[in-house]
Amino acid sequence: MKKKHLGIILVLVVIIALTMLLASCTTSFKQKAVQTDFSNLNVTSNGGLAVGVGNYVYFINGAAGEDGYNKWGKTEKGAIMRVELDADKNPVANTLTTIIPKNVHGTKKTGLVVLGDRIFFTSPSTNTNSKGEPLSNKMVLLSAKLDGSDVKVIKEFDTYDIDYKITNNGFVLYMSEGKLYSLNLSKNKPKAKEIDKEITSYKFMDYATQRDSVFAKTIIYTKSSEDKTARYNTVWQYTAGGDKKEILNGNPKGSYNGKTNIEDQNGYVISLNQLIYADKDTLRLVYNKSNAVDSSNRSTGTYSYDFSTSFTFDYKKEVRYTKFENISELRFIGTKDQIKKGEFVLAKRSGSLTGLFYSQKRNTPGEFGVMYDLETPQAQVIDGSNITLLEVFQGEDVSVRYLVDNKIYNKSILSITSEGFQPLPLNAGLYLVFDKNADTGWLSLDVVHDQKYYYFNSDVLKNIYFYDASKVVKKDKRTMVARQVGKISKADELALLEEVKIEED
DSSP: OHHHHHHHHHHHHHHHHHHHHHHHHOOOOOOOOOOOOOSOOOEESTTSSEEEETTEEEEEOSOOOTTSOOOTTTOOTTOEEEEEBOTTSOBOGGGOEEEEOSOOOOOSSOOOEEETTEEEEEEEOOOBOTTSOBOTTSEEEEEEETTSOSOEEEEEESOSOOEEEEOTTSEEEEEETTEEEEEETTSSSOOOEEEEOOEEEEEEOOGGGOSSSGGGGEEEEEEEOSSTTOOOEEEEEEETTSOEEEEEEOOTTTTTTTOSOGGGTTOEEEEEEEEEEEETTEEEEEEEEEESSOTTSTTOEEEEEEEOTTOOOOGGGOEEOOSSOOOSEEEEOSSHHHHHHTOEEEEEEOTTSOEEEEEEOOSSOOGGGBOSOOOOGGGEEEEOSSOEEEEEEESSEEEEEEEETTEEEEEEEEEEETTEEEEOOTTTTOEEEEOOOBOOSSSOOEEEETTEEEEEEGGGTTEEEEEEGGGOBTTBGGGOOEEEOSOOOHHHHHHHHHHHHHHHO
């Protein structure tokens, strides 16, 4: 009898121990919903450190990092917070509220993503191992309603080296170690499905294209040819929930139907540059193409192709922009119709001629089928390297806002005449718009609404700040004012006070 009782006691001890162990290794994310207006779910600037949703802006309250404080319900720095907006899209200070009291941190490419009435984000794991040590080296993908309720864990990853896309049809596509995976969010505990492997490069569609289109849920990627003796590569397309498809290959007898230069018989190597949402039924793929054996061959250059939703390629409709040179970025400008047709283009160049260049589409193709002349030095509209083009405005002329060396400049680049766009002098309309110390170690400055910037301030321990560029007057630094938009944690307040004390001493 004593042995029987002893056995029961031992079983109970084991059950209690397992219960305590599981409790120490998992976290429940529960809280009351924050009052939220769901009537306007129009989203702007999705995927970065801040995102506009109707009359709100949701943002990451500073960059706390992988090892930042991350206790549920107590976290301030790195938490998801929200402010209401006034009629001019400026944050209303006394409306600040915490939505997700958890440290948001993850990949360098993605911050907050809003689809429908849910917000998606990543955070260091708060689970612990058998020794009670935190597993913050693991990344967890989560989602919640916009009012902070119904927090769900989607998947825990063993690394932060994951690039993912939340699609508008209920899937997560993610890349890991050259493999493409899919998660079906309609499942309670979605399991990863391998879609393809041995992927050499890829491009997701920008979140700005989350519309009722097949392209919003599309990834384009490249692979080596299945023929191991071939020099050319192939381009593939996959739509979440659908099938993968080869849409372009560098085989001269394949996509190009044998219509190649004689020196290109070994085929082409294709490198992906950009995916541009031309319209609901057109995806513009911009790519660099070169001879598979000799990259200095005359076929080398930047090209584009407008794919329909069927993703079929006709080599006769391929558009070429340069010869003997690869362009890193194209930006199409003009009216909506001109953007669709690609009549005008800005191109970011490097090498001996650095900066932003302008070109107008030729009536007839030039040498080697070049449709745009980006070789002419007179077409240069901005001089400089490492330029990030932020915004393009069209009014009485065409002007741009661009980031270089952590400063943002405004410049008029093209005049609008009866004959079309004409380049302006290199110093036309140039003035400084932003000179604050924006951190770029994780997520870069975010343009959430027209001329409304949010950024992690390196001078204030990477806390989040707001900057209204529309208020800046040319050559008047008094109008270049940034303000804190989030909440500074007690720990950061003490650290900042200590910095001031050290400076005074």
